[in-house]
Amino acid sequence: MSKIKILQGDITKVDVDVIVNAANTSLLGGGGVDGAIHRAGGSQILDECRDIRARQGGCDPGEAVITNAGNLPAIKVIHTVGPVWTGDNEGGQRAVLASCYLESLKLAIANNLKTIAFPNISTGVYRFPKDLAAQTAFKTVQDFLLKNEVIDEVIFVCFDLENFNLYQKLLDS
Numbered sequence: 285m286s287k288i289k290i291l292q293g294d295i296t297k298v299d300v301d302v303i304v305n306a307a308n309t310s311l312l313g314g315g316g317v318d319g320a321i322h323r324a325g326g327s328q329i330l331d332e333c334r335d336i337r338a339r340q341g342g343c344d345p346g347e348a349v350i351t352n353a354g355n356l357p358a359i360k361v362i363h364t365v366g367p368v369w370t371g372d373n374e375g376g377q378r379a380v381l382a383s384c385y386l387e388s389l390k391l392a393i394a395n396n397l398k399t400i401a402f403p404n405i406s407t408g409v410y411r412f413p414k415d416l417a418a419q420t421a422f423k424t425v426q427d428f429l430l431k432n433e434v435i436d437e438v439i440f441v442c443f444d445l446e447n448f449n450l451y452q453k454l455l456d457s
């Protein structure tokens with residue numbers, strides 16, 4: 285059975301070991317899924333993001349950092365920063381997006397977290413084309429799971445129907 289699942293809904297409600305946040309380089313919160321996670325999780329998450337900023341500055345695109353999950357059902361939140369789409373993959377944005385998924389999975393394993401939920405990173409405010417983002421995310425996770433047996437479950441949590449349908453097609457193929 286596949287370890288990859290898809291869901292349509294709100295990632296803040298998903299009961300897994302770790303949920304991933306589509307943050308920005310400041311780590312200080314924002315709109316979209318970032319705003320939803322900070323609102324639902326409470327101030328503990330922002331406090332820890334501030335500590336990380338004090339230690340290492342923010343978080344570069346394609347990198348990931350981890351905090352506790354405050355009031356969320358998950359144990360931890362991994363904050364990763366997706367690429368801003370500027371057209372034509374000119375800045376290697378596809379590789380940066382793949383790196384978001386890969387670094388998040390590695391960080392989950394390093395923290396002994398075995399079930400992980402991802403939002404559709406960069407497909408909101410950062411305007412990454414949804415089909416290209418879905419292909420990139422799905423392939424990166426699929427390849428990772430072939431080589432790493434530690435992760436038990438990866439859930440792609442799609443907020444909108446368009447993304448859900450794209451992931452459904454990838455899962456069926």
Ligand code: AR6
Nearest residue numbers: 294295306308314315316317318320406407408409410443
């Ligand atoms: N649960 C799951 N997915 C969600 C939720 C939710 N509660 N809310 C929105 N989405 P975005 P980005 C979906 O804009 O494009 C923030 O301000 C949304 O429909 O949240 O990576 C950050 O601070 C879309 O498919 O993130 C950054 O400044 C996906 O999450 C910037 O936005 C990502 O949309 C990051 O932009």
